[in-house]
Every structure is written in structure tokens, then in C-alpha cells.
Amino acid sequence: MVTATHRESRVLVSEAAIQHNIHHALRRLAAGTALLAVVKADGYGHGLLRVARVAAASGATGFCVAVLDEALALRQAGFTQPILVLGIVDPRYADLAAAQDIALPVGSLAWLAAALPVLEAAKVKPLRVHLAVDSGMGRIGFRDPAALKAAAAFAAAQSVFDIEGLFTHFATADAADTTYFTTQVARFKAMLAALPTRPRYVHVANSATSLWHAACACNAIRFGVAMYGLNPSGREIPTTPYELEPALSVVSALSFTKRLEAGAAVSYGATYRAQAAEWIGTVPMGYADGWLRRLQGFHVLVDGQFCEIVGRICMDQFMIRLPHDYAPGTPVVLVGRSGGQAITLQDVADYSHTIHYEIACGLSERLPRESVNRI
Numbered sequence: 001m002v003t004a005t006h007r008e009s010r011v012l013v014s015e016a017a018i019q020h021n022i023h024h025a026l027r028r029l030a031a032g033t034a035l036l037a038v039v040k041a042d043g044y045g046h047g048l049l050r051v052a053r054v055a056a057a058s059g060a061t062g063f064c065v066a067v068l069d070e071a072l073a074l075r076q077a078g079f080t081q082p083i084l085v086l087g088i089v090d091p092r093y094a095d096l097a098a099a100q101d102i103a104l105p106v107g108s109l110a111w112l113a114a115a116l117p118v119l120e121a122a123k124v125k126p127l128r129v130h131l132a133v134d135s136g137m138g139r140i141g142f143r144d145p146a147a148l149k150a151a152a153a154f155a156a157a158q159s160v161f162d163i164e165g166l167f168t169h170f171a172t173a174d175a176a177d178t179t180y181f182t183t184q185v186a187r188f189k190a191m192l193a194a195l196p197t198r199p200r201y202v203h204v205a206n207s208a209t210s211l212w213h214a215a216c217a218c219n220a221i222r223f224g225v226a227m228y229g230l231n232p233s234g235r236e237i238p239t240t241p242y243e244l245e246p247a248l249s250v251v252s253a254l255s256f257t258k259r260l261e262a263g264a265a266v267s268y269g270a271t272y273r274a275q276a277a278e279w280i281g282t283v284p285m286g287y288a289d290g291w292l293r294r295l296q297g298f299h300v301l302v303d304g305q306f307c308e309i310v311g312r313i314c315m316d317q318f319m320i321r322l323p324h325d326y327a328p329g330t331p332v333v334l335v336g337r338s339g340g341q342a343i344t345l346q347d348v349a350d351y352s353h354t355i356h357y358e359i360a361c362g363l364s365e366r367l368p369r370e371s372v373n374r375i
């Protein structure tokens with residue numbers, strides 16, 4: 001998608017906020033525990049390379065990404081830190097990962113067997129692998145200690161593999177009820193015990209685990225959403241051991257304003273009718289930018305005042321009701337602060353019945369990302 005730099009709508013990213021969140025997370029880690037900054041999905045919508053640069057400068061040891069292409073983009077940009085891909089990569093790309101020193105997750109012996117000839121033919125450095133344990137997430141990984149042990153033995157016998165890690169992922173680390181979390185910890189411990197040697201990195205902690213189950217840091221954490229200043233639980237666990245500072249704001253500016261007479265309609269379907277004479281402003285952003293259609297009826301901030309989104313949100317524009325006339329070019333805050341008021345990603349997520357993760361990474365490439373000091 002083309003990035004619209006000649007339009008006022010943009011995503012502002014506070015590097016200071018990311019740095020703040022990383023510094024506080026690091027302060028709580030035992031010496032020698034690595035913080036792997038999770039920068040998948042374009043750094044949760046904040047910008048892959050920008051976040052990676054700030055994270056590395058703030059003390060992150062390395063990175064986690066979701067897909068091989070994100071890892072390759074980091075290498076292409078010159079990042080030399082350890083990188084782990086979190087999702088299963090087709091074994092036919094094992095040589096590509098090895099050549100670029102990118103670690104891949106492994107969840108079956110079949111994967112290792114398929115990657116073996118690829119790596120042998122390529123004559124590259126050994127492929128770093130992290131054995132994935134499915135302790136209850138039900139997504140990827142070994143579920144049985146014997147299968148894990150057999151795969152580890154297979155990999156250890158081949159010089160093309162370097163077993164660098166063992167990890168698992170929790171399904172409920174962000175929940176107030178810790179019952180299922182405790183079950184997963186026990187299953188993971190049993191799996192770890194099946195290995196004859198402990199890999200260099202043993203890691204289980206996402207953001208939620210690092211915040212509320214600090215004892216489970218092992219020797220690396222995969223620090224994602226909290227790095228961006230967002231509470232992984234949404235509103236379920238409001239207290240965090242340090243203040244999370246949100247890093248992202250979404251801003252635009254009025255592109256057009258007009259006075260509508262009572263009864264005049266706004267947008268597709270003519271679902272909104274002015275109750276009386278009303279000032280209506282147009283905001284040049286829409287669902288193609290990730291501003292969801294179901295946000296109709298929600299609000300934005302103009303000049304420190306909440307203004308309702310009226311009528312259907314279009315692909316590239318939406319309308320708001322203004323308290324009085326404002327000139328085109330007047331700033332509009334979709335996420336962030338204006339005057340004494342604020343709209344958070346959590347507010348947007350609540351209104352649209354989803355989680356802030358989805359709102360952040362849904363902000364499309366059409367919106368330019370810009371660094372600012374503070375949002």
C-alpha cells in the first residue's frame with residue numbers, strides 16, 4: 001500500500017515511551033536474563049525498524065518476529081542481534097534462515113528431518129533452533145516428553161543444527177485466575193526435565209508473564225505489548241509493577257467542514273440525520289487505514305473536546321459532529337491526548353469489541369509513522 005505522506009493522518013510513536021517500558025522491564029530481570037523485543041507485525045503497528053533500533057539502544061539483547069520475512073528485513077537493515085522467528089517456517093527455507101543467522105522454532109521431528117537435506121545441501125552455518133513446547137496453548141510445539149527427547153536427540157546428532165533454545169507460550173498469563181497458568185508451568189517443567197542438557201535460552205515469558213509472574217522469567221523474556229506501553233490484560237489486571245507508558249498516538253486534521261441543516265444526512269446509508277443545525281467536520285482517515293467501520297458512534301478529540309463520529313465510516317474518510325465551526329486543518333486526535341482529555345487504544349478496542357493489539361497492528365501502511373518525544 002502507498003504511504004500517504006501528503007495527508008495529515010499519521011501515527012506518532014514515542015521512542016522515549018518504548019525506552020521507558022524496556023528500562024523498567026530490564027530492572028526487574030535477574031542479571032544475565034535476555035530481553036527479546038517482540039517486533040512482529042511491524043512492531044505492533046509502531047514500525048519495525050524504528051522499534052528495533054530503540055529497543056536495541058535501550059538494552060534489548062535481540063528480537064522476536066512472527067515470520068521469516070520480518071527477520072530478513074531486520075538483517076537487511078543491518079541488525080546483527082539474535083533473532084527468533086516465533087511461527088513455524090517451511091523447512092525449505094531453513095538454509096535461508098541459517099545463512100542469515102536467524103533462529104527458527106521447531107515443533108516436530110518431521111520438521112527437522114525435512115530441514116536436514118536442505119541444510120546439508122546449502123553448506124551454511126548451523127541453523128539455530130528453539131524447540132517449541134505446547135504446554136497448553138494448543139498452537140505449535142511438542143506435547144509429549146518422549147517426542148521432544150527424540151527430536152532433541154536427532155538434532156544433537158546433526159552438525160547442521162544448533163539447539164539454542166527451549167520455549168513455551170502461555171494462554172492465560174494475562175488472566176487474574178492463575179489455575180491454567182500453573183498447569184502450563186508444570187507441564188513445561190516436565191518437558192524441560194526430559195532434555196539431557198539445558199539449551200542456552202529457556203524462555204516462557206511474554207509481557208504478561210514478565211509483569212505478573214516474574215519468577216517465570218527463566219533466562220530470556222519475549223517482551224511484546226508492554227514494550228509499547230499497553231497492559232496485556234486489557235482492563236482485567238489494572239495494576240502493573242511499573243507504569244506502562246503508551247507509545248502510540250493517531251492524529252489527523254479536519255479536511256473539510258460545513259454547517260448542516262436539521263434533517264440532513266451524513267454518509268453511506270444516510271444512517272445519521274442532523275438533529276438541528278450542526279457543524280460537521282470530515283476527517284481524512286477510514287477503514288482502509290485501520291479505523292474500523294464499527295467505530296461509528298465512537299468519538300475523537302478536537303481542541304480538547306469529545307466529538308462523536310457520525311454516519312458510517314468510509315474507506316478513507318469519516319465525519320464528526322463539531323461543537324461549532326473549526327477551520328480545515330484543525331488537529332484531530334483519534335488516539336492520544338488533547339487538552340485535558342485522552343482516548344486510549346484500550347478505549348478504541350473496548351468500543352469495537354476487540355483487544356488493543358488488534359487495533360494497533362491493524363493501523364495500515366497508508367498511515368505514515370513519525371517519531372515524537374512524547375505522545
Ligand SMILES: *Cc1c(COP(=O)(O)O)cnc(C)c1O
Pocket residue numbers: 038040086169205206207208222223224225226232
Ligand atoms: C506475540 C508473542 C509474544 C509477545 O506477546 P505479548 O503479549 O505481546 O508480550 C511472545 N511469545 C510468543 C510466542 C508470541 O507469539
